[in-house]
Amino acid sequence: HPLDQLIRKLPKAELHLHIEGSLEPEMMFALAERNEIVLPYASVEAVRAAYNFTDLQSFLDLYYAGAGVLQTEQDFFDLTWAYLKRAQADHIVHTEIFFDPQTHTARGVEFLTVLEGIRRALALAEKQFGITSKLIMCFLRHLSEEDGFATLQDAMPYLDRIDGVGLDSGERGNPPEKFARLFARCAELGLPAVAHAGEEGPADYIWQALDLLHSRRIDHGVRCTEDPALVARLAREQIPLTVCPLSNLKLCVVNDLAEHNLRELLAAGLCAMVNSDDPAYFGGYLNDNFIACRDKLALTAQDIVQLARNSISASWLPAEQQAFWL
Numbered sequence: 001h002p003l004d005q006l007i008r009k010l011p012k013a014e015l016h017l018h019i020e021g022s023l024e025p026e027m028m029f030a031l032a033e034r035n036e037i038v039l040p041y042a043s044v045e046a047v048r049a050a051y052n053f054t055d056l057q058s059f060l061d062l063y064y065a066g067a068g069v070l071q072t073e074q075d076f077f078d079l080t081w082a083y084l085k086r087a088q089a090d091h092i093v094h095t096e097i098f099f100d101p102q103t104h105t106a107r108g109v110e111f112l113t114v115l116e117g118i119r120r121a122l123a124l125a126e127k128q129f130g131i132t133s134k135l136i137m138c139f140l141r142h143l144s145e146e147d148g149f150a151t152l153q154d155a156m157p158y159l160d161r162i163d164g165v166g167l168d169s170g171e172r173g174n175p176p177e178k179f180a181r182l183f184a185r186c187a188e189l190g191l192p193a194v195a196h197a198g199e200e201g202p203a204d205y206i207w208q209a210l211d212l213l214h215s216r217r218i219d220h221g222v223r224c225t226e227d228p229a230l231v232a233r234l235a236r237e238q239i240p241l242t243v244c245p246l247s248n249l250k251l252c253v254v255n256d257l258a259e260h261n262l263r264e265l266l267a268a269g270l271c272a273m274v275n276s277d278d279p280a281y282f283g284g285y286l287n288d289n290f291i292a293c294r295d296k297l298a299l300t301a302q303d304i305v306q307l308a309r310n311s312i313s314a315s316w317l318p319a320e321q322q323a324f325w326l
């Protein structure tokens with residue numbers, strides 16, 4: 001399609017990417033073998049065949065199990081490096097990636113092992129590909145506030161290597177207010193915040209993420225359109241929404257990509273952009289998400305340029321570096 005060349009060549013930032021969600025089944029098998037772990041699947045094809053999700057939780061169950069093959073610093077390096085090579089192929093010039101330390105420390109993997117494996121790959125990508133990056137530590141919202149504070153304690157010696165904090169995992173029943181005190185402490189420490197909200201959860205969780213967590217962006221946020229006053233606020237304050245179309249499709253947030261509200265968000269003047277979320281699980285990296293939306297939502301060249309520009313302007317790059325890409 002003529003617009004796909006535009007999609008490929010535009011400089012883009014990715015702002016919603018869980019590094020554990022870039023674990024392809026091939027690497028899952030390779031790391032399982034290297035670490036002498038027996039997987040409950042016979043083949044790469046059997047793993048892919050299991051990726052038939054009905055909701056967020058059905059995905060999270062496999063995602064947390066899959067992450068069990070990640071054990072050494074080299075494993076985290078290899079995982080992150082594989083993503084960064086894909087990012088370069090998609091002409092991503094800047095990426096802000098999430099990691100979930102609790103998924104690993106709960107299994108006895110050291111916090112520093114995770115952090116340094118990821119960071120070593122990010123540093124190499126900046127040197128070899130010129131891809132800049134930020135690293136965002138996510139708290140798992142299905143776990144307790146106390147567990148979150150313990151994770152922040154683990155991170156304390158390394159805050160110079162962490163650019164911000166996020167909130168992810170099962171949204172329903174785990175409202176942002178559960179973590180108001182934890183995020184207040186993070187703010188005191190100078191860590192900017194983002195939060196997943198309004199993916200499966202109601203619009204009220206987006207209000208909470210803004211007012212109680214002081215979230216600078218909303219990850220997903222697609223359910224905001226259920227509340228016109230909220231849409232007005234998101235537009236007025238230009239709060240970015242890191243939308244993940246193929247994720248929403250695979251997790252049945254929408255039944256058909258043609259029903260996705262991405263164009264509606266843009267038309268309302270919101271700073272929305274496209275992201276891949278967990279590309280190894282949801283069937284595509286960044287440009288695949290763009291192309292699927294171009295196809296099913298009939299994105300125009302103007303929409304595509306706007307989405308790419310929004311990704312740069314919503315990033316945490318300093319203004320002069322944003323200006324270079326805009």
Ligand code: HPA
Nearest residue numbers: 018168169170196277278
């Ligand atoms: N939502 C919540 N938690 C997650 C996601 C998501 O889309 N991906 C990885 N962890």
Ligand code: ZN
Nearest residue numbers: 018168219277
């Ligand atoms: Zn996510």
